[in-house]
Amino acid sequence: MSTTTYPVRVDGALDDRLNRWLWLVKWVLVIPHLFVLAVLWIAFVLLSCAAFFAILFTGRYPRGIFDFNVGVLRWTWRVQFYAYGALGTDKYPPFTLHDVPGYPAHLEIAYPEHLSRGLVLVKWWLLAIPHYLVVGFFLGGGTWFAVQTDRQGWNSGLVGLLVLIGAVVLLFSGRYPRPVFDLVLGMDRWALRVAAYAGLMVDQYPPFRLDMGGHDPGTTKLDQPPPENHPRPVAPSPSPSPSREPELRMSAGRTIALVVGTVVSLASLLGLTVGGALVWLDQARRDSAGFVTSDKVTLSTSGYALTSEKLTIDAGAASVPHRWFGDARVRVRAVSGSPVFVGLAATTDVRRYLAGVGYTTVKAVGPNTTTYDDHAGTTPSTVPTELRIWRVQASGPGEQTITWPIENGDWTLVVMPADGSKELSVRADVGATAPGLQWLWIGILTSSGVFLLLGTLTVALAVVRQPKPGPSTLPTTPGPPVE
Structure with missing residues (x-):
């Protein structure tokens, strides 16, 4: 019974003599490779997405993309074999996607x-x-390629631990322990097979088998090894046949079209997601008064006032277009039911009023926690209702609401007990009419749908299989002259 061969072959030959100290600085030496690999892996991901559509439509992996992606895996494997994926050689990895016969990986x-x-x-x-x-x-x-290409030191897994053990033994004995190397190579080989399978390069399911050693036994027939020192039989040269190259390889133009179409399609899907979120925001979060409203939150202070951080609005024009941004609204209600004041004023006026006063600034409001910044001070000299600094204000028992047209400037919201007393806890929400929100999600969804259609069409046109040449176009071998 022959062992089924697996289409991914990973080999690594351990150097007989490794430098005892070089492994300490290899993380520095591979930095140029890491920069290049970072770019190559971005291309790998994009081209794999393109290959996904090509396989889905045609059942074929475009040969040009396949060769490039194999080259990225090959380059990555050489770097990791040199560095902390194996420490199997001191020979510096070449900068190439192609196989290098003289390199040990x-x-x-x-x-x-x-x-x-x-x-x-x-x-x-x-x-x-x-x-x-x-x-x-x-x-x-993580997966092998995701982990290995963005780290300069050891990973935290079993491979990293074993390589570290091998490096320490090398440091003191001058030799890398062969059993450790064989086990590490088996794990790396397993990971690379999974990387190829996840990269859509093979359909055969990766074996749950630890094929240890530098020479890959998983791609040979284990029960039929060739006799030692016996030349392999040379197969007779096949008869000339029509080339299938046009069916397997894609031209540069089609490859570019495939990549562009895939990127446009993926960006369009992201646009559709954003547009859908805006639809939900516009439809589900808009109340009967026409305000897109946040959830209510509880805010409190042990001082005399609660303030927002500086709210800077700069639309780049003399005034904010009301037809796009509309009105803003803040609603507050004291938890105790006591009278509460809420007002909006220019930031400079608020700072002048609260200079030397004990108050709290709300830094951030989260789903579970709210962040505050406390300012020590004394009682305010004037109750807030007697000031003339407020752009809008409201005070009294129950829920208090202020509404104002959104306009340029630096603004600060202030919430205080109406009588200027200490300590306050309120329930509050904010909202805005945002009339331009509807036009925004309509525009995003429409444009994303159009680009998705164009991107899908581009992918389809790029990967559609070329018709096979007919009999009249096949190359022929001239026969003997007719007498």
């Missing part, structure tokens, strides 16, 4: 002639979950 993935259109929908997130758990244990969380 290699990665190859067999190009799939056909991929399942159904599996592409679930394998990278649902079917791969068991492997993600295993790889997370090996590497300390």
Whole structure:
């Protein structure tokens, strides 16, 4: 019974002699690679999204994208083999996506002639979950490529611990322990197989098997090893056949169109999400008076007043367009039912009034906690209702409401006991009419829908399979001349 070969091959040859000290500074030496890999992985993610649509529509992984993504995995593996993914060599990794025969770390993935259109929908997130758990244990969380490309030191997983042990042994003995290296390579190999599967490059489910050692046994027939020192049979050269290259490779223009279409489609989906959130805000949070209103929160102070932070409004014009921004509203009610004052004034006037007064500034209001900044001081010299600084004000028992047209300036809200006494606890909410909100979500949803249609059409046109050449277009081999 032959062992089924897996299409992802990962090899790494341990150097016979490693420098005892070099591993201490490899995190610095690989920084140039990390910068390049950061850019390459952004491209990897975008191109994988493009490949997703290509597989979904055609059942094929575009060859140009496939070769690039394999190159990114190969580059990443070389860097990690040199650095803290294995510490297997002191030979500096080359800056290339191609395989380098003379380098001790290699990665190859067999190009799939056909991929399942159904599996592409679930394998990278649902079917791969068991492997993600295993790889997370090996590497300390996340997938191999996500973890390894953005760290300059050790990860917190089992691989990082074993590599550290190997590095300490190397420091004192001058040799990297082979059993540790073989185990680390097995874990790295497992992670790279999962990376290829999650990257949509293979349909074969990664084996739950720890193939240890530098030479990958998972891509060979274990029961039929070639005899030592025996030359491999050379297969006869196949007869010339029509080239399938036009079906497997995409032109640069189609690849660019595929990437652009995918990016536009994903951005459009984000726009649809934002537009949907604005629809909910406009429809679900707007009360009968026409104000989009927040939830009520409880605010309190042991001083004489509650104030907001400085509210700066700058629409870049002489006045804020009322038809877009509308009116703002604040409603407060003292928890004790005692008379309460609420007012809005210019920030400079509020600071002048509360200079030397004990009050509290509300810094941030969260779903569970509210952050305050307390200011020590004494009693205010004047009750707030006697001042003439307020843009709008209201005071009395029960709920007090102030409403004003939104306008440019630096403003501060002030809530106080109406009689200027100490300590206050109120329930409050804020709202705005925001008449432009409806036009905003209509515009976002409409434009996002149009761009989604254009992006999807671009992807479809880029990945549609070219028609096979007919018999009359096939290359022919000239026969012997007819006598």
